[in-house]
């Protein structure tokens with residue numbers, strides 16, 4: 047499995063500030079490649095395509111790098127993904143950033159400066175990436191950064207991951223209540239950090255095992271029980287679908303140990319409820335697993351899904367309905383009725399969203415389906431289809 051894109055993009059930025067850092071098992075995702083390229087630029091236009099973390103992290107990076115003069119842009123979808131909270135916070139700290147298009151959205155023109163202020167308040171309920179971006183550049187600023195987070199903090203494990211990585215480089219941080227402080231650091235001790243494999247990518251294999259017969263087993267490489275990634279909550283979530291997880295060395299073993307209530311069985315299909323504000327990237331996987339098992343679900347805490355690669359709530363509603371599901375969505379939640387019949391030979395649109403393609407793929411265990419624009423997976427997991435072939439999925443390329 048490829049390395050975590052979240053850990054990779056954080057460590058790449060930190061390596062640009064502290065060249066003493068060495069990184070192992072970097073992800074081969076497109077989002078990580080654009081980050082690597084972006085970090086080399088000091089002038090001209092940097093295009094980060096669909097990569098949200100690269101957009102947010104590089105905004106803070108260029109803003110704090112004296113001498114850089116960069117236009118930072120992305121795909122047309124990226125130009126619809128809000129960035130005002132981060133830009134405003136950086137401006138308050140003294141940064142020079144202007145909008146080249148619509149206010150609050152990329153593209154941005156950034157002139158790097160040494161930030162003279164160190165304390166700022168910002169809303170924390172839209173995207174944690176704004177917060178991580180500020181925390182990552184903080185050790186390289188003259189006085190560090192102190193944040194006051196306003197509102198309900200979303201995607202918290204991603205903030206904790208950022209702080210843990212800073213701490214593991216010996217940088218002093220504190221997160222207490224709604225305040226986070228990261229101290230300035232002149233240099234770090236030479237250090238090699240190994241990126242754990244990506245847990246969001248593991249979710250598709252959890253789904254495959256959940257949709258398979260009892261006794262089905264699968265092993266995934268380079269995972270650890272003490273993960274920094276919030277999506278490792280999969281271990282608990284998939285117990286409800288009869289999947290047991292076991293760590294052996296650095297391998298993660300998944301096994302389908304029991305069958306869950308099934309539409310054909312005597313037990314009525316059940317509905318599960320989950321709050322996913324801390325693990326938004328597994329919402330699509332979980333919804334599709336439930337549908338494949340004939341289970342219902344009520345997923346809450348999904349307010350960030352509307353501003354990701356696509357409006358994921360609408361995308362899920364459209365494509366699961368196409369497959370036969372009864373599903374309703376609001377601004378922040380999704381409700382799938384149990385017992386939906388799974389229709390065959392449907393063509394699933396993926397909306398430039400890697401997770402739409404990967405979340406629907408496991409349904410091939412239940413029916414045949416066509417996935418449009420299958421190459422989208424490269425955003426986070428370029429080898430996805432190859433890895434499914436290794437599991438004996440029959441995958442055919444078709445021109446339509």
Ligand SMILES: O=C(O)C1=C[C@@H](OP(=O)(O)O)[C@@H](O)[C@H](O)C1
Nearest residue numbers: 052099173174175201204326350
């Ligand atoms: O910091 C990160 O690496 C990420 C944070 C999350 O975004 P939000 O904080 O916008 O929910 C997540 O969805 C994204 O895939 C990666």
Ligand SMILES: C=C(OP(=O)(O)O)C(=O)O
Nearest residue numbers: 096097098099327354355
């Ligand atoms: C939301 C995602 O990515 P980003 O925000 O970094 O584009 C994702 O990978 O699911």
